[in-house]
Amino acid sequence: MDLNIEIESLLEKDAPDFQISKLLKQAVGEYLQNLEEIFKETQGKAFLVHHTRKIDNFLSIIYKVVLRKMFNEFQPMRNSVPIALVALGSYGREQLCVHSDIDLMIVYKETPGYNIKEIIEKILYIAWDAGFQLGHRVHEVSELPDVAKTDITIKTALIESRFIIGSNFIWMQTERQLRYIRLDDPKTYILAKLAEAESRHEKFPISMEPNIKEGIGGMRDANLVFWIAAVRHGVFKLKELVGRVIDESDYAEYRTALEFIFRVRAALHLSAGKKEDTLRLEHVPGVSTLLGLDSRSPQKAQKELVTRTFHALDTIRKKTSYWRGLLAKPYLYNSGNLALLRSEFIESGIFRCQDTLYARRGMKPKTFLYYLKLMLKEAQNFPLVADASFCHLIDLTEIPKTKGKQLIAAIRQIFYSPYSAKIIETLYRSGKLAQTVTPMKRVMYLPQFDGYHHYPVDIHSIRTLEELDMLSHETLKPLFESLDRDSKAMLKLVALLHDAGKGRIRDHHEVGADLFKVYAKKLGFSEDLIKEGVLLIRYHTRMTKTIHNEDIYDESTISRFAAPLNSRKLLDMLFILTYCDVRAVGEGVYNAFTDRMLKTLYFEASEILEKPYIIDETAKRLRREQALKRAERFKELPKSFQKKILSIESNLFFIKHSVKEILDITEQAIKVEEYSMNISASASEALTIEIFRKVPINLGYLLGKLSHLELVGMEIFKLFDGVKYFVLEFNDTIGPDELPTVEAIVRDSFDMSKRIKLTKPRILPKEIKINCEHSKSYATMQIKTSNQRGLMAYVAHYFDKLGIDIASAVITTRKERVNDFFLIEKNGKFCTNQEKIMRELTEEER
Incomplete structure (x- = not known):
């Protein structure tokens, strides 16, 4: 049923106020629940106007109800009751957002016989009981000029007054007072609002969570231009200045940006379910959905939303900062600066004041290259700061798509300037950065x-x-x-x-x-x-x-x-x-x-x-790692296993093995519980033993028991999860009947109590090089001597005895000579025992 009919029915029954408030509250609630659907149909300024007028309608109903209640069948003509309901602030601008405060002013003229105060109280009580969050003011018409002088915020609100309902006569008297308020001391008002804007920008800078109302380029910046225009030119809409003060194309660009911010703010209120003017990251998904951005790719839609928001804010910032200076120019003039301006004159229409570049508004621009060279010259001497007037002048220039040699040279010079960032910032504020630095x-x-x-x-x-x-x-x-x-x-x-x-x-x-x-x-x-x-x-x-x-x-x-x-x-x-x-x-x-x-x-x-040798070694390892990461077989492994492979400390392990070998070895290592072995041998193939172990191995015993065979290569590498990898390569072949014996020797080598008597090899002191400065974590030992059976067994046995941990080892044999290289952990047992090790392993040269 129509709300007006339902209320009329209650009035005829002389229903108490609370019943009417209850009905209104229900109607308001139903309306608010449907706002998302309404938003999808209208959006932007049209949605805000629709919402504003709906609130107007509810308040008009309340006003009419109160008059019926107060006067019954003797209700006078509306113009006869000396009261008017007036919208202020965003409500007055018809930009009322979903959860914004409803700023209402009730103006009246004290007239005997009307019980004005009782009427006003009844209007407010019914509105509050109906659930309206009113920010209200009540004033007699005649006191408005004095009220406006008490606070700049009150004056601003009054400038945006809009008649809702009530006596047209009272509204006409109010308008006369408002005209006086607009024209009263405009300089003080404008300078105060400019200072307020500066403080606001410091408080709400551009960030990843921009405040689209109070921040730079937000709705307050748009409002500020209108407020200045209203007190200087007496306009009721900024559009009235298009063609006179404001360029038509600039205004069209500005309105497009502002329309988008209107849409974002309304969607933000709806998504947050409360008054919210900061586009916080948690609200971005909901806002992008309400705006109907690409639903097929939520991530893309959210990026588009925030990108467009930043772009719109910057457009509003760029246009309004120039218009502010243009409109406030008469109030910013200070004759005391004339001498300074003459001394800082740069050229016709361009001057410096307090280290800031200014341009005469309305002047015809020269080329972009000309102004870029000018900035380069100025930035040699001081950190360039450009006023909005100078930025606007640059904005009016054209940058050719194909840049000539002179322009390219000038762009290059930006980065030779002591204040490069200031020039880049000026290009950004002028809207030319992307065209300059492509x-x-x-x-x-x-x-x-x-x-x-x-x-x-x-x-x-x-x-x-x-x-x-x-x-x-x-x-x-x-x-x-x-x-x-x-x-x-x-x-x-x-x-x-x-x-x-x-x-x-x-x-x-x-x-x-x-x-x-x-x-x-x-x-x-x-x-x-x-x-x-x-x-x-x-x-x-x-x-x-x-x-x-x-x-x-x-x-x-x-x-x-x-x-x-x-x-x-x-x-x-x-x-x-x-x-x-x-x-x-x-x-x-x-x-x-x-x-x-x-x-x-x-x-x-x-x-x-x-230490270039370490850098070179690491660089080779990194190249092998990159090849490994590109391999499909590696990509298919669990992430945790990939991480284990890449955590292997030995650079040599990566340098020495191919991608396939690395994967073969590590996939076998991950399965090891205590130890495993692979023994390959045949009549035509030399013996090779691969060992993966988590438990300790008696390496000296193992090599000693196999010393009857010629060891030509050995590798030792620490892998991961406590697994160590050994490869022993021999120059001899063995028959199938000997294979079980070798397997038994390997198994026995995991018995740390096993002992074997070994013959000391003949190594000269000059054939051993120990380097404890190899790195902070590792020392090295290199043995270059004649090939002798049991040599490695003796070294390994002695290291086991001292508790020295071999991190990796590479043993090579060529033409009766061995070149054994050991990377040894610095655990305090190797470097402190250098002399002892040399005595044990070597004999004096005869």
């Missing part, structure tokens, strides 16, 4: 949903470059200053483009490196510098990943980190880039702990780079 095009306004970055990619990239410009770190500043001029410029370009590969299917490190390579070549950087830049972008997250995910006190970690760089200069630049990148993530992300860990990694890597 690799940035795909990351403009691109969100980062990783929960780590505080800003979208474009802002983060500019902030990274800014951190490099302002570098003051006590360790890093001297490193940067030690670079040559071209390397500094290259590093600045890397800082800007390090995340340019984001938003693609491929890994952003690789895409970014490819984009940099092409663009840096176009700018004319040398091949050597381009190669360095490619490596820096490819590995720009390597330092942070290493300190957070790996043991930086483990030498293998350090060598794996440093190997791809293989240069102290690249290490220096990577540390600088990492510092700037992390600091640009957000306030407080780079802290004392991060600084300490990065410095530790840097200094440890610096030491490793002084």
Whole structure:
């Protein structure tokens, strides 16, 4: 049944107020429940207008009910009752959102015989009982000018007044007062609102969770332009200034952006189920669904939502910041600055004031190249800051699709400027960054949903470059200053483009490196510098990943980190880039702990780079790892097993074995419970013994028992889960009848109580080299001597006796000579016993 008919029925029955409030509350509730369906049909400003008018309708019903209740059948004409209901704020602008406060003002004129206060109280009580969250004001018409002077916020609300229902006569008197309020002391009002906006922008900067009402480019910025226009020009809609003050195409672009923000805000209120103006990450899925974005790919829809939101906010920011200056110009004039302006005059229409570039509004622009050269010149002497008027002038220029040599040279010079970031920021604020630095095009306004970055990619990239410009770190500043001029410029370009590969299917490190390579070549950087830049972008997250995910006190970690760089200069630049990148993530992300860990990694890597043999070995291992990761057989393994394989410490294991061999060995190792063996031998094939063991093995006993056979090769590698892998290769063949004996010897070698008498080999002192400085974790021992049966058995037996752990060993025999190489863990038993070991293993030369 129609609500008006139901209420009329209750009025005829003289129903109490609470019954009417109850009916209204039910009707309001039903309406709110259907808002999502209404939103799908209308959206944007049309939805807000629809919602505003629906609230108007409910309040009008309440007003009519109260008059019926108060006067019954003697109800006077509406214009005769000296009361008017007036909408304020967003409600007055017809931009009332779902859960926004309903700002209502009741204006009246005290007239004998009307019980005005009782009427007003009854209106408010019924509205409250019906569930309306009213922010209300009650004023006599004559006191409005005095009220407006008490608070700038009240004056702003009154500027946006809109008549709902009541006496037209009272509304006409109210309008006269409002005209006076608009024109009263506009300078004080406008300057106060501009200062308020500045504070608001500091409180709500652009971030990955933007406040679309109070933040930069939000609805408040749009409102501010209207408020200034209203007090200066007396307009009721900003559109009235199009063609007079505001360019038509600018206004169309602005309205499109604002319409999208209206849609987002309404969807945000509906999705959150409450008043919410911050597009928090948890609300993004619900908002994108309500807006009807690509339902086939939720992830793509959410990225589109946030990207479009950032773009719309930036468009509003760009247009309103220029219009603010344009409209407020008469109130910003200060004759005391004339002398300063004359001294800072740059050229006709362009001047500097307090280190900020300004342009005369309305002047015809020159070329983009002209203004870029001007910025380069100014940025040599001070950190360039551009007013919205100068940014607007640049925005009016055209950048040719095919850039000539002069323009390319000027773009290159940006990165040689001491204040590169300021020029880049001006290009961003002018809407020209993506056209100038083309690799940035795909990351403009691109969100980062990783929960780590505080800003979208474009802002983060500019902030990274800014951190490099302002570098003051006590360790890093001297490193940067030690670079040559071209390397500094290259590093600045890397800082800007390090995340340019984001938003693609491929890994952003690789895409970014490819984009940099092409663009840096176009700018004319040398091949050597381009190669360095490619490596820096490819590995720009390597330092942070290493300190957070790996043991930086483990030498293998350090060598794996440093190997791809293989240069102290690249290490220096990577540390600088990492510092700037992390600091640009957000306030407080780079802290004392991060600084300490990065410095530790840097200094440890610096030491490793002084040992080229370790770097070379690690680089070879990393190449084999990459081949392994590409293998389909490896990809099919469980992630936990893949991790175990890649955790094998020995570089030599990866260097010596093919991808297939690595997988064969590790797949057998994962099955080992205590030990397993593979013995291959035939009449034509020499004996080979493979052993996988978790339990201890009496290696000296095993080799001693087999010393009648010529050992020509031995490998020992630690794998994972406590499994050690042994390969013994002999020069002799054995018959099938001897195979059981060999198997029994291998089994017996796991009895640690077994003993065997061994003959001491003849090794000269000069034939043994011990290096306890090989690395922090390992020492090495190399034996180059004549081939002697039982030599390895004796060495292994003695090491077992001392408790020395062989991490890996490679034994090779060529032409009666052996070359035995041992990598030995520094457990305090090897290096402290060097002299004892030499005495035990060698004999004096005769």
